Amino acid sequence: MMHVGLEHYLAVSGALFALGLACIVLRRNALLVFMGLELNLNAANLALVAFSRYGGHAEGQVLATFIIAIAAAEVAIGLAIIVALFRRRATIVTDLLRSLKG
């Protein structure tokens, strides 16, 4: 069996991103859609850290740090939007929220 290298980490990252994508497309609960988004961000972080490690430069991990900081802001805003949505419409099923469809 071959040794674990950059490509193994990238494969795990791609699989995790695919799971997040499936979560976004398949789930109807807005909270679960949001969790899929978090999975995507973490998959990107894993790829960045792996590139940084094997490429021998700091930029990947610096960018991952920024992504975590921005993700915190994004989660706060997103959850506030979902709570406000729930208070107005009493549902967070994305299929039922179609007032923008015209």
Added chain:
Amino acid sequence: MTVYDAMFWFFSLALLLCGVLVLISRDAVASALFMVLGFIFLAGLYLLLEAWFLALIQILVYAGAIMVLFLFVVMLLDFREKRRWWHGNLLGWLGAPLAVAALLAALLPVLKRAGALADAPEKWFEGTLENVMTPVFTRYLLPVEVTALILLAATIGVVVLGRKETKP
């Protein structure tokens, strides 16, 4: 197979299993808890990559703060879907495999070339606090300040969004 390889396979398979369980759990609380568990395994992968600082941040900020906020909102709303999530979502079931297949097809060339991208082992980067944070506070000082502004804007936005609606 070395210990390193065994740990890699354990952490990555556990992480992907947690991802699958996030996707298929009916209960949003269970999804959030599986996600916390998955992030802890992801921190283990960071440790294997010698990204010590990011592993710490992953547990403190992601598993500790962000996912607790998630759990708080999930329990606050206490919302249950009436239909099971896999019922009557034809467009999603058609679209998801298509999207995933397109993504993996785009990734395959990168995976094939990844071996050539890796540097010699003595040049590998060790993600200590000093190595990661020195560029952040020197070359990338402006992005740090912009991030601080974004966090401030997000905080103000959450306060505005969370207010009761008042008639103008």
